[in-house]
Amino acid sequence: MLTIENLNVDYGGIQALKGISLKVNENEIVSVLGANGAGKSTLLMSISGIVTASQGSIVFDGQEISGKSSSQIVRIGISQVPEGREVFKGLSIQDNLMMGTYHHHSKSTKQSIADDLNRVFDYFPRLKERRTQFAGTLSGGEQQMLAIGRGIMARPKLLMLDEPSLGLAPLIIEDIFMILLALHKENIPILLIEQNAKAALRIATRGYVMEAGRIIMEGKASDLLEDKHIVSAYLGG
Amino acid sequence: MENYQLSLAVQFIFAGLTSGSIYALVALGFNMIYNVTRVVNLAQGEFLMLGAMTMISLHAGLKLPMPVALVLSTIIVGCIGVVFDRFIIRPLKKPTLLLLILLTLGASTFLKGVALLIWGKSPYSAPTFVEMKSISFLGASFSPQILWVIGTVVVTSCSLWFFFEKTFIGKAMRACAENPRAASLMGIDVKNFVTISFFLGGAIGGLGGMMIAPISFMVYDGGTMMGLKGFAAAVLGGVGSYPGAVIGGIVLGLLENLATGYISSFFKDTIAFLALLLILFIKPSGLMKRTED
Structure with a gap:
């Protein structure tokens, strides 16, 4: 479904990504692990078309998407939940969710959008209670839920999440990862970037490990969880 | 005597509302651009001057009917706003705040220069939009154009709010x-x-100029002081806030005219900047700044 080959990205003279090759198949949750500064976010930003690659190809659904603008890529079906949530704090919760529909808003019926909204509210009942409040009044965990909800509203064929667990309490992280599993059951493939390797590998089908702009290891999530190198470097054991 | 005092006060208040409405329009256009781009556009006053001058040229020069001249000049100044963005703001690789301010200041001087070449140094004026006798109210009398000015602010700010x-x-x-x-x-x-925000910012500024063209004369550099006062109004109301722009503009206009009338005309230009300094000392976020931002 998503195939990245030999992707290179230069960021102000620094080579942030060095020959990344990665795949996400239908019905997979793929986790990309790695320390801060390994290039994980740059990877997502180049898939989303915010950062342009200097070399390499990104093919989605048989279509080359590197070089396309971010709005074209969203329309093609790749939606990103960015690091640090980046919700629109000055808009209400419901309006934030509606912004997710931007690329298909004029083509979709009101009923189908209302159905999507109810689906998001089923996942996150807290958002429904506070739908008219400003997103800036939400806690970190609730903002993360809102950011994911906004991603769902875009009707993605592939959902990418950048560090959804960042700065959240363990219980909330568990909630959020359960919802990712539920989305996966609805046949939305997920590309998940995480520093919280244990949690990420537990829900993932496969995983990649990045270091200094390169992929240094890849494999089935269950194998990675037992790998000695991964355990010592990322799982704190 | 009491009647005289009353009509004098009414006269000052209406004069204040009129100039306040113009400051409000400048501030609305200023906020429009600031909100979407974070560009502090110090050339906003020049949009006002261009609006007035273009409208006068189209109406008096090309003999176009007033409504046509109004609509056309609004669009033209809006397009100047777009050109402004395309050729001055967008080519910047690393737009820093200081660089942007200096560029808009440079652009303001440039626009004045172009206006000087086109229209020369002489002042221009336009006829009132609808021919009417001056209106009398509580012994004070004023030009019916005032209603157009106030109406424009009400319609513009309500449309922006709705939008x-x-x-x-x-x-x-x-x-x-x-x-x-x-x-x-x-x-x-x-x-x-x-692009849309620069169009609207230019158009709203231009509209302000067209509204006052029948009341006061416009010269090639007549927008600068208006622009600065509109900027003061925007800061007074809270940068970025549309209700703040209207309230800031009206408060400034009233202060200015009451101070001129009751104290000394010396205060006409001083009061705006005095108010600007005061608000920056006391409540730098402005009168109406929304807290959720």
Whole structure:
């Protein structure tokens, strides 16, 4: 479904990504692990078309998407939940969710959008209670839920999440990862970037490990969880 | 004697409302551009001058009917706003705040220069939009044009409120303003909205100039002081806030005219900047700044 080959990205003279090759198949949750500064976010930003690659190809659904603008890529079906949530704090919760529909808003019926909204509210009942409040009044965990909800509203064929667990309490992280599993059951493939390797590998089908702009290891999530190198470097054991 | 005092007060208040409305229009246009791009546009007053001059040329020079001249000049000044963005703001690789301010200041001088070449140094004026006798109210009398000026502010600010609070596109524009990167991740084409904001910013500024053209004379550099006072009004009301722009403008206009009338005309230009300094000392976020930002 998503195939990245030999992707290179230069960021102000620094080579942030060095020959990344990665795949996400239908019905997979793929986790990309790695320390801060390994290039994980740059990877997502180049898939989303915010950062342009200097070399390499990104093919989605048989279509080359590197070089396309971010709005074209969203329309093609790749939606990103960015690091640090980046919700629109000055808009209400419901309006934030509606912004997710931007690329298909004029083509979709009101009923189908209302159905999507109810689906998001089923996942996150807290958002429904506070739908008219400003997103800036939400806690970190609730903002993360809102950011994911906004991603769902875009009707993605592939959902990418950048560090959804960042700065959240363990219980909330568990909630959020359960919802990712539920989305996966609805046949939305997920590309998940995480520093919280244990949690990420537990829900993932496969995983990649990045270091200094390169992929240094890849494999089935269950194998990675037992790998000695991964355990010592990322799982704190 | 008491009657005289009353009509004098009414006269000052209406004069204040009139100039206040113009400051409000400048401030609305200023906020329009600031909100979407974070550009502090010090050339906003020149949009006002261009609006007045273009309208006068189209009406008096090309003999176009007044409504046509009004609509055309609004569009023309809006397009000047777009050109402003395309050729001055967008080519910047690393737009820093200081660089942007200096550039808009440079652009303001440039626009004045162009206006000087086109219209020369002589002042121009336009006829009132509808021929009417001056209106009398509580012994004070004033030009009917005042109603147009106030009406324009009311219609402009209500439309802006409706657009940004009630329409999907308006909300998307607010999303762009708040977080351009997250907005692009939603598939919102941020650059288009920047263009729209410069168009609207120019058009609103130009509209302000057209409204006062029948009341006061306009010269090639007549927009600068208006622009500065509109900027003061925007800061007074809270930079970025549309209700703040209207309130800031009206408060400034009233202060200015009451101070001129009751104390000394010496205060006419001083009061705006005095108010600007005071608000920056006491409540730098402005009178109406929304707290959720």
